[in-house]
Amino acid sequence: MDSLGPDDVILFQDEASVQFSPTSTRMWSLKGHQPEIYTYGGRKRQHLVGTVEPLEGNLHVAFSDTLKAPQFQHYLEGLLARYPESKKLIIVLDNARAHHSKELDPFLDANKERLELVFLPPYSPDLNPMEWFWKFLRKMVTHNTFFGTFKEFQHALIKFIVKHKTSSLEIKTRCSYTKLFSSA
Known part of the structure; x- marks a missing residue:
């Protein structure tokens, strides 16, 4: 990564698969009473692709059917469309197979003036604020929570994402990289 220009934007990108079945975590209950959380079982899930702009608190999340190179390219195209031509997007991301796919090479070459991918060291999710x-x-959405239908589950995800989508103080706080960028 070369020096940053005043109009450059740093985004941290990652994908996630959120299970439809609730995940059990610690919770309050009466002594001697085991809480019950209903579940359908199975492996149904919702794939999400997201980026966070930690200095501004902006969040971009899209639902996806799969987490492969064509979907990743489509997501990158959407990011380029969201930001003006004068800005360069520097996207910090992990080393998922889709990110290194040869299918992306023509797209990345065509957009090298506006798009730069910076890969994190392998096995370092703690360095990615999107994680x-x-x-x-x-x-906040799925732990200890049963959803009657997959649509209800998706609606809860959307509601949460929309709430935190733009200049969210919660996102700035949770995903803060201020110290890293202000030391320059």
Whole structure:
């Protein structure tokens, strides 16, 4: 990554698969009473692709059928459309197979003036603020929560994402990289 220009934007990107079945976590209950959480079982899930702009608190999340290279490219195209031509998007991301796919090469070459991918070291999710958002989303939406239908589950995800979508203080706080960027 070269020096940052005043109009450059740094985004942290990641994908997640959120299970439809509730995940059990610690919760309050009466002593001697085991809480029951209903579940359908199975492996149904919703795939999400997201980026966070930690300095501004902006969040961009899209639902996806799969987490493969064509969907990743489509997501990147959407990000480029959201930001003006004068800005360069620097996207910090993990080393998922879809991010290194040869299918992306023509697209990345065609957009190299506006788009730069910066890969995190392998196995370092703690360096990606988007991972922090996924953890927050699961805690607030799916932990210890039963949804009657998959549509209700998707609606709860959408409601949570929309609430935190733009310049959210919660996102700035949870995904803060202020110290990292202000030391320059």
